[in-house]
Amino acid sequence: xxxxxxxxxxxxxxxxxxxxxxxxxxxxxxxxxxxxxxxxxxxxxxxxxxxxxxxxxxxxxxxxxxxxxxxxxxxxxxxxxxxxxxxxxxxxxxxxxxxxxxxxxxxxxxxxxxxxxxxxxxxxxxxxxxxxxxxxxxxxxxxxxxxxxxxxxxxxxxxxxxxxxxxxxxxxxxxxxxxxxxxxxxxxxxxxxxxxxxxxxxxxxxxxxxxxxxxxxxxxxxxxxxxxxxxxxxxxxxxxxxxxxxxxxxxxxxxxxxxxxxxxxxxxxxxxxxxxxxxxxxxxxxxxxxxxxxxxxxxxxxxxxxxxxxxx
Amino acid sequence: xxxxxxxxxxxxxxxxxxxxxxxxxxxxxxxxxxxxxxxxxxxxxxxxxxxxxxxxxxxxxxxxxxxxxxxxxxxxxxxxxxxxxxxxxxxxxxxxxxxxxxxxxxxxxxxxxxxxxxxxxxxxxxxxxxxxxxxxxxxxxxxxxxxxxxxxxxxxxxxxxxxxxxxxxxxxxxxxxxxxxxxxxxxxxxxxxxxxxxxxxxxxxxxxxxxxxxxxxxxxxxxxxxxxxxxxxxxxxxxxxxxxxxxxxxxxxxxxxxxxxxxxxxxxxxxxxxxxxxxxxxxxxxxxxxxxxxxxxxxxxxxxxxxxxxxx
DNA sequence: CCTTATTATGCTCGAACTGAGTATAATAAG
DNA sequence: CTTATTATACTCAGTTCGAGCATAATAAGG
Numbered sequence: 001x002x003x004x005x006x007x008x009x010x011x012x013x014x015x016x017x018x019x020x021x022x023x024x025x026x027x028x029x030x031x032x033x034x035x036x037x038x039x040x041x042x043x044x045x046x047x048x049x050x051x052x053x054x055x056x057x058x059x060x061x062x063x064x065x066x067x068x069x070x071x072x073x074x075x076x077x078x079x080x081x082x083x084x085x086x087x088x089x090x091x092x093x094x095x096x097x098x099x100x101x102x103x104x105x106x107x108x109x110x111x112x113x114x115x116x117x118x119x120x121x122x123x124x125x126x127x128x129x130x131x132x133x134x135x136x137x138x139x140x141x142x143x144x145x146x147x148x149x150x151x152x153x154x155x156x157x158x159x160x161x162x163x164x165x166x167x168x169x170x171x172x173x174x175x176x177x178x179x180x181x182x183x184x185x186x187x188x189x190x191x192x193x194x195x196x197x198x199x200x201x202x203x204x205x206x207x208x209x210x211x212x213x214x215x216x217x218x219x220x221x222x223x224x225x226x227x228x229x230x231x232x233x234x235x236x237x238x239x240x241x242x243x244x245x246x247x248x249x250x251x252x253x254x255x256x257x258x259x260x261x262x263x264x265x266x267x268x269x270x271x272x273x274x275x276x277x278x279x280x281x282x283x284x285x286x287x288x289x290x291x292x293x294x295x296x297x298x299x300x301x302x303x304x305x306x307x308x309x310x311x312x
Numbered sequence: 313x314x315x316x317x318x319x320x321x322x323x324x325x326x327x328x329x330x331x332x333x334x335x336x337x338x339x340x341x342x343x344x345x346x347x348x349x350x351x352x353x354x355x356x357x358x359x360x361x362x363x364x365x366x367x368x369x370x371x372x373x374x375x376x377x378x379x380x381x382x383x384x385x386x387x388x389x390x391x392x393x394x395x396x397x398x399x400x401x402x403x404x405x406x407x408x409x410x411x412x413x414x415x416x417x418x419x420x421x422x423x424x425x426x427x428x429x430x431x432x433x434x435x436x437x438x439x440x441x442x443x444x445x446x447x448x449x450x451x452x453x454x455x456x457x458x459x460x461x462x463x464x465x466x467x468x469x470x471x472x473x474x475x476x477x478x479x480x481x482x483x484x485x486x487x488x489x490x491x492x493x494x495x496x497x498x499x500x501x502x503x504x505x506x507x508x509x510x511x512x513x514x515x516x517x518x519x520x521x522x523x524x525x526x527x528x529x530x531x532x533x534x535x536x537x538x539x540x541x542x543x544x545x546x547x548x549x550x551x552x553x554x555x556x557x558x559x560x561x562x563x564x565x566x567x568x569x570x571x572x573x574x575x576x577x578x579x580x581x582x583x584x585x586x587x588x589x590x591x592x593x594x595x596x597x598x599x600x601x602x603x604x605x606x607x608x609x610x611x612x613x614x615x616x617x618x619x620x621x622x623x624x
Numbered sequence: 625c626c627t628t629a630t631t632a633t634g635c636t637c638g639a640a641c642t643g644a645g646t647a648t649a650a651t652a653a654g
Numbered sequence: 655c656t657t658a659t660t661a662t663a664c665t666c667a668g669t670t671c672g673a674g675c676a677t678a679a680t681a682a683g684g
Contacts, residue, residue, distance in 0.1 A: 018330050020409055052407065056394075057395050057409075080390060081369065095364065099393050247661090264642095264644070265660095266662080287651080290660025291651045292650070293662090559632090576671095577633095578633080578635090579671070581632090582671095599632095599680080601681065602630040602681080603680050604632080605631075605632060
């Protein structure tokens with residue numbers, strides 16, 4: 001929940017009606033597992049108040065994330081700022097502005113047992129993982145229910161069907177993995193996620209599988225995943241998630257974990273190598289099964305050299 | 313530990329001091345002229361406080377922009393939120409969060425004489441307009457001064473030179489029109505814009521040509537231009553700036569105005585047409601000079617059909 | 625009427641990039 | 655020594671992209 005301050009004892013004043021929260025979508029990908037940091041038993045994204053002690057929004061976020069996870073954030077990027085009144089259940093007189101960030105981190109802080117825990121993000125969006133083909137949930141549950149929803153209003157039917165088809169890739173449309181937010185919002189609009197049912201507490205329609213979250217944290221997570229899926233294509237940000245040395249397959253698995261789709265192995269290597277994104281360390285991997293692989297490291301120089309493309 | 317509940321009172325007193333401003337980068341392109349809406353004699357971007365009466369951030373912005381310009385915003389997109397203390401001259405105890413938006417609008421509201429005025433945005437960034445080749449100011453003033461700045465610190469010299477070359481496209485690097493913000497920030501760091509001199513009032517270095525603005529409004533404008541230059545390449549947003557019917561050359565001129573570079577005419581048409589972004593109206597332009605051109609309109613249907621690319 | 629300037633529009637051609645393979649190499653497990 | 659598994663090299667056709675040539679349709683000036 002976005003509420004961050006307690007008993008409000010001050011006298012009424014207009015000025016104090018606004019406060020600001022920082023919310024983090026903190027992502028890691030230990031051995032090809034896409035995970036996000038949560039608190040409160042996986043229901044909530046870490047968030048904290050923006051206080052006067054913070055030098056800036058970014059440093060405010062860094063301060064308490066490092067405090068939580070114990071290591072610095074490699075990459076941090078602002079996601080979105082929102083303040084819609086109907087997003088929270090606060091009384092109308094108080095406004096909370098939420099400023100969300102996307103952060104990428106290298107190691108998984110397993111042993112330090114942080115107060116939050118890392119969750120595979122597909123627990124929240126089971127329809128987003130297409131690495132082993134389109135999940136059954138789409139054809140079995142989502143598509144039929146969306147069609148049903150489209151039929152509810154004849155005048156909007158065509159439009160709804162088109163939106164649904166384009167978001168979920170049916171009717172000869174292909175799956176576009178970047179549309180994470182559009183899909184979530186479509187399900188929300190159709191009353192197919194728990195958050196929507198929660199909002200108008202009368203609708204009887206039940207939710208589609210997928211863990212829910214507090215407030216609109218799941219929407220923020222969707223925003224973060226979508227942004228990341230877009231970004232890996234034109235900026236070399238995956239490397240923020242990788243250990244110092246890695247094989248090309250490990251890199252590929254990380255990309256696939258984020259994108260939720262598989263890629264052609266040989267073409268992936270070709271792309272990475274012809275862009276000079278990596279260089280050999282000289283060592284080989286003490287691998288599991290199969291021929292040993294060369295180890296690579298990210299060529300940090302590329303960041304200066306030019307505006308490089310990413311992966312895929 | 314995260315403070316997300318009211319048990320902790322330490323934050324409560326501090327957070328009163330926060331207020332939020334909405335800032336707009338409102339762009340139009342009447343006959344191929346890239347303009348931005350300003351107030352106070354071109355020194356300031358329109359901005360207004362986020363008040364309790366506003367339903368949301370977006371609607372708050374829309375409210376007073378429509379009030380100012382008299383017509384609705386076709387396209388609106390959040391740019392960035394910042395709150396760095398050293399950005400403003402406010403006393404340290406008060407924090408202002410600024411939430412900036414990029415808006416595109418179709419007509420130029422010339423006659424309604426709004427309180428602000430439209431300015432060609434290259435007045436603020438003379439080095440950004442490469443439509444008639446690289447401006448002389450780059451080779452004559454900017455590059456020499458940047459090299460000089462790089463020489464000031466021997467240890468950082470290489471790094472500074474590389475950043476400068478990559479931003480301004482010298483040393484066999486090519487000009488990348490999207491790096492508007494990087495270029496502005498580099499000039500800022502090198503003390504070559506008035507805002508930087510203003511910040512540390514002692515540095516004697518004088519600024520490079522280009523109108524300055526209040527606070528960091530010029531930085532926000534740079535952010536907006538950069539974002540727009542990126543976006544036109546993969547989303548059909550230019551059409552928000554076009555009249556209902558237009559020739560392909562008019563469309564091309566608008567794109568060139570935004571991007572600050574020229575494009576190959578035949579290839580531009582090929583791209584637009586093969587993507588089905590437009591359709592013929594059936595009419596021809598009562599043109600200036602030369603063969604008459606077909607008039608086109610934007611095919612709004614493409615927005616539903618698929619995730620289309622933009623122009624160029 | 626004819627020439628020139630100007631814009632519109634159609635078409636070509638090679639380079640680069642992309643998707644989807646085939647083929648071969650190097651290791652571990654049985 | 656066969657099978658499974660992964661690594662890595664190479665090919666090939668389709669598509670896209672940058673750059674140019676060629677032609678069409680109009681206005682203005684002689």
